[in-house]
Amino acid sequence: MTDAVRVLLVDDQHLVRMGFRMVLEAEPGIEVVGEAGDGAQALELVTRLVPDVVLMDVRMPGVDGIEATERITTRLPGTRVLVLTTYDLDEYAFGALRAGASGFLLKDTRPAELLSAIRSVVNGDAVVAPRITAKLIEYAAPHLAADRSAEADEALQALTARERDVFRLMAEGATNSEVAAALFLSESTVKTHVGRILLKLGLRDRVQAVILAYRLGVVRPE
Structure with missing residues (x-):
């Protein structure tokens, strides 16, 4: 289990944590290293256990999931x-992502999708539940007006022409394989481009890349 993805479960409902534990422990390569019933306990365990991924509830007494997420990241x-x-309410999704979350899923997500999401965020990708993506962008749109300042132009000029193409497709929600198909590149080449884009723009992951792309007007909400 030395290469297992180490997961911490955070939810104020014991039965919910138990359900997630059963799903995750049945999957080879994933290890549940601890459980927390609120954000404050989560912060203590994260500091001590340093998990790869935290599955975080939003609504909890005391320190809620959004505040805990911001402190952890x-x-x-x-x-x-x-x-x-x-809850698929817009403010929870956007609040969690602004706090530094690498993904947002609903609890009725199928086990296979949950497992895939965990592996995706470990690999540096972002995960957002498809049925809230449109709401998320709609909610964020007033805060993401195009910024054509010198700083914005400088950020884009740091990218090569090919990296700008990849950046735009990322912001439109394309996966690495879809970007590869659209630009006639190998998937490994796309992964390299994505890594360079994140590094050049000082971004943590694809979620931040999407938000920045909308803010800079690279893509616009329809």
């Missing part, structure tokens, strides 16, 4: 937070 940027909630 600030203290331990190598730990990814995947927010799971029963």
Whole structure:
């Protein structure tokens, strides 16, 4: 289990944590290293256990999931937070992503999708539940007006022409394989481009890339 993805479960409902534990422990290569019933306990366990991924509830007493996510991603940027909630309200999704979460899923997500999401965020990708993506962009649109400042232009000029193409497709929600097909590149080449884009723009993951692309007007909400 030395190469297993180490996961911390955070939810104020014991039965919910039990359900997630059963799903995850049945999957080879994933290890549940601990459970927390609120954000404060999660912060203690994350500091001690340093998991690869935290499955984080949003609504909890005391320190809620959004505040806990912000503290975790600030203290331990190598730990990814995947927010799971029963609510698909816009402010929860956008709040979680602004706090540094690498993904947002609903609790009724199928087990296979949850497992795939965990592996995706560990690999540096972002995951957002498809049925809330449109709402998320609609909610964020007023805050993401095109910024054509010198700073914005400088950020884009740091990218090569090919990297700009990849950046635009990323912002439109294309996966690495879809970007590869659209630009007639290999998937490994696309992964290299994505890594360079994140590095040049000082971004943590694809979620931040999407938000930046909308803010800069690279793509616009329809």
